[in-house]
Amino acid sequence: MSADYVRTVRSASLVFGNTEPLQDDPAEGYHESSKLYPSFAARQTRGRLLDTHLGLRVSSLRSVKRSSHLPAVTLPEPALPSAPFGDVIEARRSERAFADAPLQLSDVAALLHAAYGTTHELDVGAPGLGPQLRTVPSGGALFPLEVYVLPWRVDELPRALYHFDPLRRVLERLRQGEFEEDVRAATVYDDVALGCGALFVVSAMFWRTRFKYGLRGYRFALLECGHLVQNLLLAATALDLAAVPLGGFYDRRVDELLGIDGVNESALYAVATGVRSGGDG
Numbered sequence: 001m002s003a004d005y006v007r008t009v010r011s012a013s014l015v016f017g018n019t020e021p022l023q024d025d026p027a028e029g030y031h032e033s034s035k036l037y038p039s040f041a042a043r044q045t046r047g048r049l050l051d052t053h054l055g056l057r058v059s060s061l062r063s064v065k066r067s068s069h070l071p072a073v074t075l076p077e078p079a080l081p082s083a084p085f086g087d088v089i090e091a092r093r094s095e096r097a098f099a100d101a102p103l104q105l106s107d108v109a110a111l112l113h114a115a116y117g118t119t120h121e122l123d124v125g126a127p128g129l130g131p132q133l134r135t136v137p138s139g140g141a142l143f144p145l146e147v148y149v150l151p152w153r154v155d156e157l158p159r160a161l162y163h164f165d166p167l168r169r170v171l172e173r174l175r176q177g178e179f180e181e182d183v184r185a186a187t188v189y190d191d192v193a194l195g196c197g198a199l200f201v202v203s204a205m206f207w208r209t210r211f212k213y214g215l216r217g218y219r220f221a222l223l224e225c226g227h228l229v230q231n232l233l234l235a236a237t238a239l240d241l242a243a244v245p246l247g248g249f250y251d252r253r254v255d256e257l258l259g260i261d262g263v264n265e266s267a268l269y270a271v272a273t274g275v276r277s278g279g280d281g
C-alpha cells in the first residue's frame with residue numbers, strides 16, 4: 001500500500017466522515033441480493049415464463065395505470081425539433097431559473113413524448129395491438145414507470161394534478177387544486193419546484209417489473225427512470241427550455257401528493273422545466 005494511497009484515504013475520511021461500510025449496509029446487501037448467477041438465474045427470474053406465453057405477453061402490453069373515468073386533456077401531436085443530436089448532447093445543462101412566460105401545451109406534449117411516449121408496435125405475433133414500445137428501453141418491455149405533471153404556468157392546461165397515459169396520449173386530471181403548499185413541504189428546492197413552468201414527477205410501480213425479475217426488477221426500475229429523465233432533459237434542451245432534475249424531495253410527502261402508497265408505487269425522480277430566463281439560477 002503506497003503512502004500516497006494511505007494519504008488519499010485519510011483525507012477522504014476528513015471530507016466524507018467515516019467511510020467504513022456498516023456490517024449490514026442496506027445498499028451493499030441489496031446490490032448483493034440482486035446479482036444474477038448462472039447457477040440459479042432461472043429461480044431468480046421465474047416470471048420469464050411470460051416470454052413463452054402469447055396471452056400473458058399480450059396482457060402485459062397495456063403497461064399504464066389508467067383512470068378512464070376521469071376527465072382528460074388530449075395532448076397535441078408531439079413535435080420534437082430536429083436539432084442536431086451532437087449539439088443537444090453538448091448543450092444540456094441544469095438550469096434552475098425560469099422566465100415568467102408560460103410553457104405551451106405543445107412543449108408539454110413533446111417533453112412527455114420524449115420521456116415515455118409510444119413509438120413502435122411490439123412483435124408478439126398478434127399484430128394490430130397498436131404501438132406500446134416507447135422512446136426509452138425497458139427490461140422485458142414491461143414499462144414500470146408512471147409520469148405525473150403539475151403545470152404551474154402552461155397555456156391551455158389549467159392548474160391541477162395530471163397523470164400521463166402514453167397509450168391514449170392524454171393527461172388524466174387526477175385532482176384539481178393549487179398544490180403549492182404540498183410541493184413547498186415536499187421538496188428541499190421549493191424555489192425551483194414552484195418557480196418552474198411545469199413539474200414532472202416520475203414514479204415506479206415496482207411489481208410491473210419485479211413479478212418477472214425479482215429483486216433485480218428494482219434495479220431495472222431505477223435504471224429505466226434514468227433513461228426517461230435523460231430523454232426529457234435532452235428534449236428540453238432541444239426545445240430551448242430550461243430544465244433541472246430533482247432528487248431532493250421528501251418521498252412520503254410526494255407520494256401522498258400523487259395519491260400513491262409509497263410501497264407498490266413510489267416517486268423516484270422529478271424534473272422542473274420552463275421557459276429559459278437567461279440566468280443559470
Ligand SMILES: Cc1cc2nc3c(=O)[nH]c(=O)nc-3n(C[C@H](O)[C@H](O)[C@H](O)COP(=O)(O)O)c2cc1C
Binds near residue numbers: 093246247
Ligand atoms: C440523481 C440526480 C439528482 C439531482 N437532484 C437535484 C436536486 O434535487 N436539486 C438540484 O438543484 N439539482 C439536482 N440535480 C442536478 C445536479 O446538481 C447537476 O446535474 C450537477 O450539478 C451537474 O450540472 P449539470 O446538470 O448542469 O451538468 C440532480 C442530478 C442528478 C443526476
